[in-house]
Amino acid sequence: MSMSDAIANLSRKEQVIRKAAELFKDKGYAAASMRDLAQLLGIEAASLYSHIKSKEEILRSLCFDMAAEFRKSLEEVEKQHVPASEKLRNGIIGHIQVMAKDLTASAVFMNEHRHLSEPYLRDFLLLRINYINRFKTIIEDGVRTGEFKNTIDKKLAVMTLFSSLNWMPMWYDPDSSIDPQALGDQLADMLVNGLKKA
Amino acid sequence: MSMSDAIANLSRKEQVIRKAAELFKDKGYAAASMRDLAQLLGIEAASLYSHIKSKEEILRSLCFDMAAEFRKSLEEVEKQHVPASEKLRNGIIGHIQVMAKDLTASAVFMNEHRHLSEPYLRDFLLLRINYINRFKTIIEDGVRTGEFKNTIDKKLAVMTLFSSLNWMPMWYDPDSSIDPQALGDQLADMLVNGLKKA
DNA sequence: CCTACCGATCGGTAGG
DNA sequence: CCTACCGATCGGTAGG
Known part of the structure; x- marks a missing residue:
């Protein structure tokens, strides 16, 4: 993995976390699903897990x-x-x-x-x-x-x-x-x- | 249903609501399951619905x-x-x-x-x-x-x-x-x- | 108040 | 980042 890939991953991970923060704030952690989060980011739920380990x-x-x-x-x-x-x-x-x-x-x-x-x-x-x-x-x-x-x-x-x-x-x-x-x-x-x- | 049955139902319903309040407070509404609540009351989850209409x-x-x-x-x-x-x-x-x-x-x-x-x-x-x-x-x-x-x-x-x-x-x-x-x-x-x- | 069960949805994995 | 899918759990109903 090149340096620029690492930076790209980091920034995508940051995007996921920031969107998740909005979702958790609005619906509460327990009521917020990973499918909700994926939809907000325009990807499939399973794809989230290439950026983060778990909810x-x-x-x-x-x-x-x-x-x-x-x-x-x-x-x-x-x-x-x-x-x-x-x-x-x-x-x-x-x-x-x-x-x-x-x-x-x-x-x-x-x-x-x-x-x-x-x-x-x-x-x-x-x-x-x-x-x-x-x-x-x-x-x-x-x-x-x-x-x-x-x-x-x-x-x-x-x-x-x-x-x-x-x-x-x-x-x-x-x-x-x-x-x-x-x-x-x-x-x-x-x-x-x-x-x-x- | 006799009057005393009505009173008994009312009091049981109150028990359910009070236990639910404790559970909702501790775990949050979304993370609290009706099975959790039933267990706290010593009954099956399905039995809750003879006292209340819904969560x-x-x-x-x-x-x-x-x-x-x-x-x-x-x-x-x-x-x-x-x-x-x-x-x-x-x-x-x-x-x-x-x-x-x-x-x-x-x-x-x-x-x-x-x-x-x-x-x-x-x-x-x-x-x-x-x-x-x-x-x-x-x-x-x-x-x-x-x-x-x-x-x-x-x-x-x-x-x-x-x-x-x-x-x-x-x-x-x-x-x-x-x-x-x-x-x-x-x-x-x-x-x-x-x-x-x- | 119980047994038996339903369809929906959950977080997450395998494999590409 | 996707398709396909897993076992677990959810709120709730039917019928007694």
Whole structure:
């Protein structure tokens, strides 16, 4: 196989994965059939398997690639020497920006990961709990320094934060007047400062 | 069929629906088979159909019963003559209390409604957009009276609110130290006032 | 509530 | 990338 064949294969594989992401988002992983996917690509179902090993391999690559992006973004934020409220703000903005780069894959990451088989599901959930706990640490730091209220339950705070972030791909219209940067800003403002006028 | 038979049937049908809710929540509607459900109930798959008409009928009853509960709760709140911030707070608490009464059905309502067929899906989405818009009206009232910031995008605000509320069944442990009333209080506080110390 | 069964569809393979 | 096909499983029905 020549280099250009390898590149062609890679790009075709990428096409398959991207179309699959759209399909999985729209119908859900379990209800999306490989025949549906093939039809979207204009080929026969059996032909998919010269590009990918299995249906689940596609789901795995979508979920774990997104997880890696989120992790990278948070690591950058953790390096910063800024107050906890600023760190939380930057973490939120980073998370939103990673999502905005691929809203379809983000929706699959959030809604369909439960269809991963073991041991992948376990690995995925470990990555997620680690990510959540690192946000929780930022919130706890903010409570310790007096920036954040000490009256709020930390688990509730971090899960509420996460819920807000993770549903964004379900309603955000990338063609709308509000761009991802402004979206991140406003989301961070609402969660940190609330709706009420200061 | 005697009256007591009717009552027995009704209660058995309820058992089927409740078990189905657990199964749909755990595996997702599409991945949950009627044979799985039958096994959980200790009967054969074909026997399910003496209690229910179809798999989707179960999903419909779960989704629309929850929708009716949410609607009822919001109507009570809308009658109140209180400031918008108070109304929003009470709307949040009401929503949480409806969910807390049946966390399993709430999770199905949120995650599996997309598997409804037409025309039920359309009806469901209309109910949901109506509910969301009524919350949006409360937020807009609050902006008009000066209780809420006028800098925030209203769609973002209401969708963030909804995301936070609707993911609660995914992480809330009803045996935890925080009870539904306190949960509603804290969630309302976080969304209205933010994490930051006043 | 059961046995026996239906047609449709599923993910995936063999072989080219 | 295709034709031809596999065993497994799906929601649901007939008849008792």
